[in-house]
Amino acid sequence: MSERKLDDWLSAYLVYTEKQESPEKLHFWVGLSVLSAALKRQVWMDRGYYRLYPNIYVLLVAESARIRKSAAMDIGIKLVQEAVPDLAYISGSMTPEGLIKHMNRVTKVSDTNGHIKVTYDSHVLIHADELAELFGYDRQRASRLTILLTKIYGAQNEHTHTLATEGQIVLRNLYPTLLAATDPRNLKVLPEEAIGGLIGRLVFVTASEKRKPVAWPSPSDDDLALYESLKYDLHSISQIRGEMIV
Secondary structure, three states: OOOOOOOOHHHHHHHHOOOOOOOHHHHHHHHHHHHHHHHOOOEEEEOOOOEEOOOOEEEEEOOOOOOOHHHHHHHHHHHHHHHOOOOOEEEOOOOHHHHHHHHOEEEEEEOOOOOEEEEEEEEEEEEEOOHHHHHOOOHHHHHHHHHHHHHHOOOOOEEEEEEOOOEEEEEEOEEEEEEEEEOHHHHHHOOHHHOOOHHHHEEEEEOOOOOOOOOOOOOOHHHHHHHHHHHHHHHHHOOOOEEOOO
């Protein structure tokens, strides 16, 4: 792994975003989401009976057009997509079936002896500017998507899902991450099925006051250099593999 340029990636990310109007709390959790997504399923903690992976579901909750939720997310999403170009990403309205098909990937890698080793990879970063866009107002679809997101949160080795048109699909090496936002009034799109499962897995991040407005933000040369260092180190972080030791 290449040598890192920054002492602390998350602290540097907060420095880079300090001139943007969104509260620091939002940038902090977007930064954590970016790190979570970049690591994919390559890092874990041994919990004896299972492996704990660093995937998180983050939901920013604040009134629309008040604290620039989407702007804060866009900065992090752009950075991680540039730093980790092979990151699987899905955004906007989706069905459970569409998400399953997006996650159903097989990567074939040739080993040094010329044999083909098959690697299964079902990681994904799910992004939604507005929770209502993700779940929609179809209660049946919202219910099925809620159950699916709850089920796969544990980053299991395997998950079997039956599609009406294609039969059973087996996802292997799951690793879902979620970064979304909503106006508090739109929390009603979460179906009853979310109460016992998905809500307990969501990190709710709330804020009410944005920073001082910046009419014409213009990143300095130092800001642009810091962005490049953030991108370089995030790519290095995405190459980390192995067990986390406390």
